Amino acid sequence: MEQLDPRARSDIYGRRINRTSSPLRRRSVPYASIMLGSVLPVLLMADLMPLLPSLGFLMLLGWRMVRPGVLPLWAGAPLGAFDDLFSGQPFGSAILLWSLAMIAIELIETRFPWRDFWHDWFAASLLALTYWSAALVISGAPLTPEMFAVAAPQAALAVLLYPMIARLVAWLDRFRLSRARTID
Incomplete structure (x- = not known):
């Protein structure tokens, strides 16, 4: 068996030790x-409202619940502004609601640091339903029983989608922290 030069062997294994991910990808x-x-949700739009719940808000909840330290507390404001541009809601509604949701999640994290997936799902469902009802009120549309009946599937879908969103966030977090492959 041929003996490798020690410097060549350390170079082969040295590329795998102390590897770091891309700072651009991490951020x-x-x-x-x-x-x-x-x-x-803009892509699947019915006559009056989108068929899907606010996936951006659910992703925000997912990132904040699955990886609490990734997003700063103030991130709800600029991300809410971006969502307001696409959602059709009055400008400032998502800024306010997303910022309040980030504060609520921060309070939950300080009060219950030992939570598990079920607690996160319950908290995310409660926040998603609160967001859904507040967005209906802020939208300016007449609040009739028919409006609630048409919008109720969005609320149910928001509650049911959270486990898949949390799984997607976990996969994206692994991708975010993985080392980019280099061609040698």
């Missing part, structure tokens, strides 16, 4: 995924 993936989630 941009959470924001880009939330912004993409804000744009997607």
